[in-house]
Amino acid sequence: MxxxxxxxxxxxxxxxxxxxWQPERFYDAAIGKERRRAMFAAIDLHGMNDGVDRGDHFGDAVAALAGRHPDWRAEITMWHDNWADMAAxxxxxxxxxxxxxxxxxxxxxxxxxxxxxxxxxxxxxxxxxxxxxxxxxxxxxxxxxxxxxxxxxxxxxxxxxxxxxxxxxxxxxxxxxxxxxxxxxxxxxxxxxxxxxxxxxxxxxxxxxx
The missing domain is CATH 3.40.50.1000 (HAD superfamily/HAD-like)
Structure with missing residues (x-):
């Protein structure tokens, strides 16, 4: 046509x-809704991702954010290591x-x-x-x-x-x-x-x- x-x-x-593209859904399954809500309230993960979308290096951006929030380091690192499971x-x-x-x-x-x-x-x-x-x-x-x-x-x-x-x-x-x-x-x-x-x-x- x-x-x-x-x-x-x-x-x-x-x-x-x-x-x-549902990062919250991934984290709900990985760490539970309550902990996910607490993490997203405390940390601007989407803001970090906006920086990546503007051209920031993905691995460096996630590592820097994890370094600023050591209590959430393992969970923040999942944004990098499990990204393909979030975009799915x-x-x-x-x-x-x-x-x-x-x-x-x-x-x-x-x-x-x-x-x-x-x-x-x-x-x-x-x-x-x-x-x-x-x-x-x-x-x-x-x-x-x-x-x-x-x-x-x-x-x-x-x-x-x-x-x-x-x-x-x-x-x-x-x-x-x-x-x-x-x-x-x-x-x-x-x-x-x-x-x-x-x-x-x-x-x-x-x-x-x-």
């Missing part, structure tokens, strides 16, 4: 769109949608907050991460969503007008930042809804989107 006049390319977030599993229907779009000639672009080293880990586990037509990975860019700069740089490099992009992301702040720039957007809350959007836009048939 040809690309519609409305949408010329589809932009995918990765975490919680193509693969699950893939979302099979979303991966099928990515592949169906590309098979039908629709350019697919990744725009994701991801560290340099963590993206390398993910690529080894998830072959579909090699299948995008273009990739904009925050760790390599030194800027994360929803900073307007990361959207501007995608616009500058991708070759498509902002209004011709359809962007799927699970975070409303990221969606709003893209909408402000004129992108068409889809707040991702599951692959079935996104499949319906792609069918509605004329990018896939219902059979292709199944």
């Amino acid at each position: 040809p690309v519609t006049a409305t949408i010329h390319a589809v932009v995918f977030d990765i975490g919680n769109v193509l693969l699950e 599993p893939e979302i099979p229907h979303s991966v099928r949608l990515l592949r169906a779009l590309r098979a039908d000639g629709v350019p697919c672009i990744a725009l994701s907050n991801f560290g340099i080293q963590t993206f390398e880990i993910a690529q080894k586990r998830y072959p579909f991460l090699h299948e995008f037509d273009q990739r904009y990975i925050s760790g390599h860019m030194g800027v994360i969503k929803p900073d307007p700069e990361i959207y501007r740089r995608l616009e500058e490099g991708c070759g498509f007008a902002p209004g011709k992009l359809l962007f799927a992301d699970d975070r409303i702040d990221n969606i709003r930042a893209a909408s402000t720039r004129g992108w068409q957007t889809h707040l991702f809350d599951g692959p079935a809804g996104f499949a319906g959007r792609l069918v509605g836009e004329g990018l896939l048939t219902p059979e292709q989107a199944a």
Whole structure:
């Protein structure tokens, strides 16, 4: 099916769109909900991860945080040693949608907050991460969503007008930042809804989107 006049390319977030990213769920299973809640209240693990997504070295960032919080050293170190178990599993229907779009000639672009080293880990586990037509990975860019700069740089490099992009992301702040720039957007809350959007836009048939 040809690309519609409305949408010329589809932009995918990765975490919680193509693969699950639920660190709290991992820690609940590993150390129990009560201890996990205490740790996340005491330590800004997500802030550390934002630094990694901006390009900080993954191992160094985790080690530095563990050094500042010796009472939680073992648990913090798990963020590094068990990272692949936190970024799991893939979302099979979303991966099928990515592949169906590309098979039908629709350019697919990744725009994701991801560290340099963590993206390398993910690529080894998830072959579909090699299948995008273009990739904009925050760790390599030194800027994360929803900073307007990361959207501007995608616009500058991708070759498509902002209004011709359809962007799927699970975070409303990221969606709003893209909408402000004129992108068409889809707040991702599951692959079935996104499949319906792609069918509605004329990018896939219902059979292709199944």
